[in-house]
Amino acid sequence: MAKKLMKGNEAIGEAAICAGALNYFAYPITPQSEVAEYLCWRLPEVGGTFVQAESEVAVGNMLFGAAASGKRVFTTSSSPGISLMQEAISYIAGAQLPVVFVNIMRGGPGLGGILPAQSDYFQAVKAGGHGDYHLIVLAPSSVQEAVDLMILAFDLADKYRNPVMLIGDGMIGQMMEAVEFPEEHRKPNDPTGSDWALTGAKNRKARITKSLFLDPVMLEENSFLLAEKYKTIKKNEIRFEKYKVTDKNRILIMAYGTMARICQTAIDELEQEGISVGLFRPVSLYPFPEQDIFTESTRKNIEKVLVVEMSVGQMIEDIERCLKGQREIDFYGRTGGIVPTPNEVKDKVRQMLGIKK
């Protein structure tokens, strides 16, 4: 298929259709309202369902009900909206249903702003709702990767019967880039014969989809079952990308999403100055590439590790956890909608190495 110039938000909507996910529930919020504006006409074209809900609380719960049908369902929102969905996300995780959430992050806390940020890392990765659970979290760094990961997100949600969250900063949603979609669209799931979807108690026992276990023994059992599932996910679904990682690197940068692309520019320019820096970009934020981060960061040539985020420092806590004190970790972050420039990253690297411009 030929490449198409498309805005990230619209491309994410189209990617879902490619994945056979034709059921979308949403509430408008900047900077991702274009997804709903696109899907409100596009989904009916392909026989899908579009519902504009009264709130993000309702969106989350509509998805809960819709996912029980066994069909692929999803929503897109931005930070404050995702906060309102945490109730349903916790229930969906507990009831083990496949749902894909997209968070096109803006600055917070509170109403914050509407410009790009990466300040919802904790909320996505550490489980923003109540209870012992995890989402699978994927972070694209380009519109094309947003399309690819969106399709993967539905596969992972179905495979593990677990909610998956795609997190992109506002730039991923607003930026236009050339994208390519798969030639063939997936067919929507057929829940006939499913051993968990609610299809009516005909010639079988009645099925209950729930997260309630009043008996503590059974609740513990369910939590252990989830924990086992997360172990399998950790084993199978770690994704990351390395950029210019060599045994000449003096510094290894850790960054994800759009921030990683900005760091690539900084790395290219530093290379011109004879300063060798590599980039490690986690693509799956949960499961987190713990072992690979440790291995890459503790190579002999790596003097220091630099974490760059569009927040005041969230992923850095996971990096610290992975490095177990084996390397000095420094941080550079801007937030509130201010995006670090390649020059700022370069200055930080030079400062870390004690190099004057």
Next chain:
Amino acid sequence: MAYQANTVFTRPASLSETITHYCPGCTHGIIHRLVAESLDELGLRERAVGVAPVGCSVLIYNYFNCDFLEAPHGRAPALATGFKRIRPDMIVFTYQGDGDLASIGMGEIVHAANRGEKFTTIFVNNAIYGMTGGQMAPTTMPGQRTTTSPAGRDVDLAGYPIRMAELLSTLRTPAYVARTSVHTPMHAVQAKQAIKKAFRLQKENRCFSLVEVLSTCPTNWGIAPSDATRWLAENMLPYYPLGVFKDPEREEATS
């Protein structure tokens, strides 16, 4: 003349063979049966999906013999919307108490009704929070003593009880909205007629339907089961009049 034994009364197929946890004198059991009988008689059990609330009837899925979803508190209409939109061929119903529907779930029920979602809501109003131990609900009567209004509901601070059937019937979108009661056998028969009609309208893919059912809670009202039905008649009926507030068939007949 030889007597022949005929079966004249059985457990509806839509109910499972489980002993309920409800208190003596609670009318949830009666209402469950009316719903189950309606599903049976309309032949809907095998394509029914119920949505359970948070409240005394949270375990309703153990008592029914059809597929069920267990919703977060108040959100049953959102779950029902999501499911029914994707499977319009299925029969979807929510079963919710007054704390669930009229307090924390007010937004979800109003908007589902206003969008005309084609599912059925059974709204059980006993004027109190039962499961959490008898706290004041939005439907608690003025002056009624509860564990969070020990001196009686003060309407200056808590306002007056919300009349959900009336409130929802102001919406322009076609719907069937009725209020019934089950405090006497006669009222239970009338409630059954309304519940069955609500499911029939869904079966015909007509409209959203809601049947409010006035119910007793002797445990949290602090009175004997035999007095509870009288308390309902004396205190709730004057404030919560029974009747059909909105009916698409009546609207068609008069337009």
